[in-house]
Amino acid sequence: MFESAELGHKIEKALYEREVPKLREALLNAQFDLAEKATFPVIILIGGVDGAGKGETVNLLNEWMDPRHIQVHATGEMSDEERERPAMWRFWRALPPKGKIGVFFGSWYTAPIVQRVLKHSDNATLNQHIEEINRLEKMLTDDGALVLKFWFHLSKVNQKKRLKTLEKDPDTRWRVTKLDWKRFELYDRFRKVSEHTLRETSTAEAPWIVVEGSDANYRSLTVGKILLDALRKRIDVPAKKARSKAAPLLASIDGLDVLDRLDMSQKLAKNKFESELEKYQGKLNLLTRDARFRKISVIAVFEGSDAGGKGGAIRRITGALDARHYRIVPVAAPTEEERAQPYLWRFWRQVPRVGRFTIFDRSWYGRVLVERVERFCSEADWMRAYNEINDFEEQLTAHGGVVVKFWLAITKEEQLRRFKAREKISFKRFKITPDDWRNREKWGDYERAVCDMVDRTSTSLAPWTLVEANDKNFARIKILKTLCERIEAAMDKVKSNK
Amino acid sequence: MFESAELGHKIEKALYEREVPKLREALLNAQFDLAEKATFPVIILIGGVDGAGKGETVNLLNEWMDPRHIQVHATGEMSDEERERPAMWRFWRALPPKGKIGVFFGSWYTAPIVQRVLKHSDNATLNQHIEEINRLEKMLTDDGALVLKFWFHLSKVNQKKRLKTLEKDPDTRWRVTKLDWKRFELYDRFRKVSEHTLRETSTAEAPWIVVEGSDANYRSLTVGKILLDALRKRIDVPAKKARSKAAPLLASIDGLDVLDRLDMSQKLAKNKFESELEKYQGKLNLLTRDARFRKISVIAVFEGSDAGGKGGAIRRITGALDARHYRIVPVAAPTEEERAQPYLWRFWRQVPRVGRFTIFDRSWYGRVLVERVERFCSEADWMRAYNEINDFEEQLTAHGGVVVKFWLAITKEEQLRRFKAREKISFKRFKITPDDWRNREKWGDYERAVCDMVDRTSTSLAPWTLVEANDKNFARIKILKTLCERIEAAMDKVKSNK
Numbered sequence: 001m002f003e004s005a006e007l008g009h010k011i012e013k014a015l016y017e018r019e020v021p022k023l024r025e026a027l028l029n030a031q032f033d034l035a036e037k038a039t040f041p042v043i044i045l046i047g048g049v050d051g052a053g054k055g056e057t058v059n060l061l062n063e064w065m066d067p068r069h070i071q072v073h074a075t076g077e078m079s080d081e082e083r084e085r086p087a088m089w090r091f092w093r094a095l096p097p098k099g100k101i102g103v104f105f106g107s108w109y110t111a112p113i114v115q116r117v118l119k120h121s122d123n124a125t126l127n128q129h130i131e132e133i134n135r136l137e138k139m140l141t142d143d144g145a146l147v148l149k150f151w152f153h154l155s156k157v158n159q160k161k162r163l164k165t166l167e168k169d170p171d172t173r174w175r176v177t178k179l180d181w182k183r184f185e186l187y188d189r190f191r192k193v194s195e196h197t198l199r200e201t202s203t204a205e206a207p208w209i210v211v212e213g214s215d216a217n218y219r220s221l222t223v224g225k226i227l228l229d230a231l232r233k234r235i236d237v238p239a240k241k242a243r244s245k246a247a248p249l250l251a252s253i254d255g256l257d258v259l260d261r262l263d264m265s266q267k268l269a270k271n272k273f274e275s276e277l278e279k280y281q282g283k284l285n286l287l288t289r290d291a292r293f294r295k296i297s298v299i300a301v302f303e304g305s306d307a308g309g310k311g312g313a314i315r316r317i318t319g320a321l322d323a324r325h326y327r328i329v330p331v332a333a334p335t336e337e338e339r340a341q342p343y344l345w346r347f348w349r350q351v352p353r354v355g356r357f358t359i360f361d362r363s364w365y366g367r368v369l370v371e372r373v374e375r376f377c378s379e380a381d382w383m384r385a386y387n388e389i390n391d392f393e394e395q396l397t398a399h400g401g402v403v404v405k406f407w408l409a410i411t412k413e414e415q416l417r418r419f420k421a422r423e424k425i426s427f428k429r430f431k432i433t434p435d436d437w438r439n440r441e442k443w444g445d446y447e448r449a450v451c452d453m454v455d456r457t458s459t460s461l462a463p464w465t466l467v468e469a470n471d472k473n474f475a476r477i478k479i480l481k482t483l484c485e486r487i488e489a490a491m492d493k494v495k496s497n498k
Numbered sequence: 499m500f501e502s503a504e505l506g507h508k509i510e511k512a513l514y515e516r517e518v519p520k521l522r523e524a525l526l527n528a529q530f531d532l533a534e535k536a537t538f539p540v541i542i543l544i545g546g547v548d549g550a551g552k553g554e555t556v557n558l559l560n561e562w563m564d565p566r567h568i569q570v571h572a573t574g575e576m577s578d579e580e581r582e583r584p585a586m587w588r589f590w591r592a593l594p595p596k597g598k599i600g601v602f603f604g605s606w607y608t609a610p611i612v613q614r615v616l617k618h619s620d621n622a623t624l625n626q627h628i629e630e631i632n633r634l635e636k637m638l639t640d641d642g643a644l645v646l647k648f649w650f651h652l653s654k655v656n657q658k659k660r661l662k663t664l665e666k667d668p669d670t671r672w673r674v675t676k677l678d679w680k681r682f683e684l685y686d687r688f689r690k691v692s693e694h695t696l697r698e699t700s701t702a703e704a705p706w707i708v709v710e711g712s713d714a715n716y717r718s719l720t721v722g723k724i725l726l727d728a729l730r731k732r733i734d735v736p737a738k739k740a741r742s743k744a745a746p747l748l749a750s751i752d753g754l755d756v757l758d759r760l761d762m763s764q765k766l767a768k769n770k771f772e773s774e775l776e777k778y779q780g781k782l783n784l785l786t787r788d789a790r791f792r793k794i795s796v797i798a799v800f801e802g803s804d805a806g807g808k809g810g811a812i813r814r815i816t817g818a819l820d821a822r823h824y825r826i827v828p829v830a831a832p833t834e835e836e837r838a839q840p841y842l843w844r845f846w847r848q849v850p851r852v853g854r855f856t857i858f859d860r861s862w863y864g865r866v867l868v869e870r871v872e873r874f875c876s877e878a879d880w881m882r883a884y885n886e887i888n889d890f891e892e893q894l895t896a897h898g899g900v901v902v903k904f905w906l907a908i909t910k911e912e913q914l915r916r917f918k919a920r921e922k923i924s925f926k927r928f929k930i931t932p933d934d935w936r937n938r939e940k941w942g943d944y945e946r947a948v949c950d951m952v953d954r955t956s957t958s959l960a961p962w963t964l965v966e967a968n969d970k971n972f973a974r975i976k977i978l979k980t981l982c983e984r985i986e987a988a989m990d991k992v993k994s995n996k
Binding site: 055058059061062063066067068069071072074079080081103105174289311314315318319322323324325327328330335336337361 | 553556557559560561564566567572577578601603672787809812813817822823825828835859
């Protein structure tokens with residue numbers, strides 16, 4: 001992995017000075033085109049051996065290009081708002097929008113590698129992080145991002161030399177601390193862990209570029225030229241819309257699907273409903289006041305047919321909660337800032353801190369429902385969304401999130417009845433729009449999309465609950481009961497972990 | 499202040515039950531119209547005596563209306579990201595956009611009142627907070643927000659009764675803690691401080707509404723009706739665009755202004771420039787590595803004529819800094835999310851934590867420059883912006899921010915020379931657009947706006963530095979030097995405070 005970066009690469013000063021002005025102008029022009037077209041973001045990761053010129057290179061990129069359109073993110077201490085969310089949240093919030101360059105100085109690689117070098121984690125944990133990283137980077141590149149990963153390398157001999165040189169010069173002495181020498185002692189271990197990590201994360205879409213760090217001229221020119229080349233290629237030859245390589249999803253050949261299996265005739269009588277409502281609302285209220293609730297967070301997702309009764313069901317939940325403790329996120333069309341980011345970005349920004357109760361009224365599943373059926377996105381986009389969503393929910397769950405997902409199913413006849421009833425109501429909120437009738441014509445397509453969604457995203461960590469919602473009372477109690485059970489189970493785990 | 503709220507108001511159950519269904523429907527309709535038109539936000543503040551029904555009322559509003567379009571913000575512990583910014587930052591980030599309702603349960607009133615009651619602050623401090631609050635609310639209402647402030651009151655006798663009743667019922671016993679009784683002992687002091695605060699902050703645009711809290715029916719119906727009434731009034735009779743009541747700004751009668759006084763012939767020879775550049779870049783670098791720098795934050799603002807040399811000057815600053823420690827915010831047109839908020843919101847979201855260096859390439863001064871001259875906003879809007887901006891910068895300064903503002907002035911002849919030179923350059927970033935030529939025709943208007951801006955926003959806390967920028971070298975050194983001096987002065991204060 002590091003062989004080519006220990007050859008003693010060098011560029012003479014005269015050549016360097018001849019090359020740089022052309023390179024700078026070309027980089028600035030490329031950056032200008034990037035900003036003007038704003039079709040993709042550039043994500044540059046900087047990692048490597050201490051003293052190999054990481055900081056110098058970042059500063060140089062800012063000097064060579066227009067620093068107003070480069071955002072540098074240094075991974076320092078986490079803030080408490082970051083600690084109380086999944087580990088990747090801090091990186092999601094820092095992603096550059098389309099047209100901009102984001103430089104991550106220290107990135108999602110830093111913690112996994114350092115923890116393993118210091119033996120704070122084992123190999124299995126490192127490999128799990130590697131898998132998470134590969135999925136994240138695949139999502140980014142699938143989404144069109146240009147991801148460039150630079151690793152600055154020094155041989156052991158050269159790192160020692162470098163530290164000594166810095167120490168000798170009174171102007172740079174401050175840069176070498178005891179910690180640097182302590183880390184130097186771990187050189188071999190660091191090299192081993194890094195090599196493993198780099199090998200496992202060097203993919204066709206986002207390969208590592210290992211740069212020998214000892215000669216500043218060589219290092220700078222190499223990075224600059226690779227960046228320019230990558231920028232120009234992507235700007236001048238727009239990426240072709242990926243065609244779906246996935247095998248087509250098979251429709252059930254006997255016409256039987258998960259929705260057919262629901263017993264839609266289930267009902268709950270009014271008096272039974274009222275006693276159950278009181279029981280489960282009381283229970284939910286008690287659960288959220290339990291001290292262990294401060295250790296988890298609830299993410300409740302509501303999807304369902306139009307007029308399926310999402311709003312009413314949500315109100316039966318919030319009726320049991322204190323308004324200070326929950327937040328409802330109604331999902332509408334993405335804003336301009338959201339459209340300049342990967343699809344899941346707008347949901348990442350809503351991820352709650354621990355101890356919070358968040359209800360999504362429609363959700364990230366729009367990608368595989370309405371966007372699929374109405375062809376708002378390509379097949380490749382919604383096909384990869386299943387995996388991206390599973391990853392997302394896994395990260396939420398790993399951080400104490402209880403992800404509870406409800407699909408409110410009604411029959412086509414019941415929907416018609418409700419539409420007609422609504423048309424008679426003067427009350428504005430329930431106006432029926434032409435859109436509602438149009439969606440209804442695509443009933444079959446939606447049903448197919450729902451079944452695929454359930455098949456592909458109902459996981460043991462975040463299972464779907466299909467709710468027979470022809471009878472509103474029955475649906476509301478089933479939802480409340482499920483929610484209580486899931487929260488209770490999660491809190492029991494908190495206890496046993498203590 | 500509280501007399502009318504100690505009369506023993508009561509609404510009979512029968513009347514309440516007759517009134518509520520109509521009220522709910524009307525509220526829902528109003529909320530629907532609010533969301534649809536999205537012309538103003540609703541900000542509801544909830545304060546008052548413990549046990550007077552604050553929490554119940556907030557829950558009721560969520561039950562009566564569509565909770566998906568209400569955001570409740572409870573003021574709990576500050577996160578570290580909040581503590582490291584001016585006190586109002588946490589409220590700015592929680593402001594509802596146009597068309598939505600934001601309920602602040604505990605608000606900008608909570609800390610000032612509680613601190614004074616517990617004698618952690620003196621009267622002068624309380625009065626200073628009151629002034630800040632009045633300015634904030636004036637800004638919000640001037641900007642079109644509907645601000646409703648409810649204060650829930652109980653007489654001392656009734657509060658005691660209320661706490662005893664809650665304690666007796668096994669279902670509600672948990673709600674009364676020792677802290678509640680401790681606070682009850684402070685009733686008289688709390689009442690006195692609250693009364694003073696309410697009186698001083700009851701303005702025509704955002705008056706306090708004191709509600710007697712002992713009878714739930716009375717309390718709920720009162721709040722619901724006031725809210726409905728206020729919503730309907732603002733929705734049905736759109737607020738007339740405020741006409742500027744300000745006296746017209748007088749043009750200088752002898753034609754002399756601050757820009758005329760600049761000696762635009764000042765120059766710096768190349769060799770002198772190079773030694774000075776090294777000196778001040780070195781100094782700036784050292785200053786930002788000083789431990790005391792972690793206690794302050796630098797907010798550098800760059801404004802200037804087109805082709806005034808902002809970009810080049812900024813690069814001479816960032817050249818002295820580590821890319822991990824600064825951020826450049828290039829100010830362009832506001833995004834959709836930003837347009838749904840008060841003017842300064844988009845700058846509040848960029849306010850740095852302590853220890854950071856932020857450079858604004860153009861800034862909030864756009865309001866009184868381009869927006870004034872091009873008539874993108876009304877005279878009333880830009881006239882009030884001077885005070886709003888001074889408040890904003892005062893809050894930044896009070897929290898350790900060093901606000902350094904530069905106006906890069908060039909003569910009309912020098913601009914022409916630079917435009918023509920740029921037209922000959924192939925390099926894309928410097929293309930001259932028709933806009934640049936159009937702006938040039940309004941040279942006089944811009945000059946007038948600049949002079950007014952300097953007169954009205956150059957404060958001792960955040961003075962303007964006018965930079966004679968016909969000679970780029972001279973300008974760059976003046977900027978670097980000023981920046982060093984301001985940072986040094988701020989760090990000296992940190993020391994003496996320790």
